[in-house]
Amino acid sequence: MESQSLGPCVLEGKFVRLEPLRRKHAVGLAGAAARLDWSLMLYPLLSKEDVDKRIFSGIEKEAKDEEYAFAVVLKNEERIVGSTAYLSISARHRRAEVGSTWYLPEYQRTFVNPECKLLLLKHAFEDWEAVRMQLGTDANNIQSQRAILKLGAKFEGRLRNHGIRPSGKPRDTMLYSIISSEWPEVKSGLISRINCY
Numbered sequence: 001m002e003s004q005s006l007g008p009c010v011l012e013g014k015f016v017r018l019e020p021l022r023r024k025h026a027v028g029l030a031g032a033a034a035r036l037d038w039s040l041m042l043y044p045l046l047s048k049e050d051v052d053k054r055i056f057s058g059i060e061k062e063a064k065d066e067e068y069a070f071a072v073v074l075k076n077e078e079r080i081v082g083s084t085a086y087l088s089i090s091a092r093h094r095r096a097e098v099g100s101t102w103y104l105p106e107y108q109r110t111f112v113n114p115e116c117k118l119l120l121l122k123h124a125f126e127d128w129e130a131v132r133m134q135l136g137t138d139a140n141n142i143q144s145q146r147a148i149l150k151l152g153a154k155f156e157g158r159l160r161n162h163g164i165r166p167s168g169k170p171r172d173t174m175l176y177s178i179i180s181s182e183w184p185e186v187k188s189g190l191i192s193r194i195n196c197y
Contacts, residue, residue, distance in 0.1 A: 004127040006086055006096060007068030011119040014194065015076070015111050018119055021058050021069040021083065026051055028080035029071060032104055040138040042163045042171065043100065058085070065089060072103065072116055081107045084116055086124070088134075095132040096124060108143075111197040117151055118190040125183045132179050138165075139172035148176045152186035 008020040019025070030051040038044030045051050058069035066089055072082040082103035089096040098120050103112050124130040135153055137144035149155070153176035162173035178186055 006065075006089060006091075006124065006128045008062055009068075009123065011070070011123055012075075013115045013119050015074065015197070016081075016115050016119070017073045017075055018070040018084065018116065019073055020062070021055055021071050021085075023055060025071040025080060026055060029055075029083060032080050032082065033102075035104060036102060038166060040141045040144075040165070041100075041102065042165065044166050046166075054083075065091060069100065072112065074107070074112075081112060082116075084120065086120065093132075094128070094130050095134070096130060097134045097136065098124075099136060109147075111194055113147060114151075114190050114193045118187065118194065121178065121183065121190075122187065125180055125187075130180065132177055134175060134177040136162075136173045136175045139174050145174055148174075151178070152182065152189050153178050154182070 010020070011018040026048070029045070030048045033045035033051060038046060043054065045054060054069070058067060061067035062069070067085055067087050069085040070083060071080050072084060073079065074081045082101070084101040085099060087097040087099045098117065101116070121133055124133050135148050136159070137148060139158060156175045156177055159173040159175055161170040163171045165171045
């Protein structure tokens with residue numbers, strides 16, 4: 001049986017729904033993005049123009065099967081509380097990255113991240129038949145590093161001068177991965193965390 005495409009798709013959980021990022025999300029995304037500290041992100045959304053560029057760029061990359069960006073919608077309020085994406089997609093090698101992830105401060109360290117990761121990883125491993133999913137974060141972003149390890153991802157190394165921060169200074173990236181044989185255990189852990197809410 002041929003595997004499904006990685007995107008575009010809607011992924012729905014108990015608390016959140018991941019919708020393909022489109023123009024209709026621009027106002028909600030800009031409102032949410034205005035409340036964040038973007039100093040550790042490579043592609044900050046500091047203005048409505050940044051949000052418009054992000055949406056346009058995502059749609060362009062989606063057409064080439066390079067990236068699928070999502071708005072994170074809190075179901076009980078129908079409100080955008082963040083964004084996430086599949087990046088660096090290699091269909092031939094069945095690998096991709098989960099990244100460009102951010103959430104409103106009040107939804108950090110809640111059910112939002114584990115459920116988003118469950119939805120993204122489940123679709124990748126079980127529908128798309130991924131063999132590897134990776135995650136990366138700024139070497140200075142300790143909170144993100146802890147969250148990635150809590151998922152069950154394995155640390156692979158530090159990529160030196162891997163990107164340029166908004167300040168213009170080079171950024172080291174901490175790289176993590178989950179491979180297909182590890183997915184059942186990671187999935188079980190994520191489900192247990194979500195069931196606590």
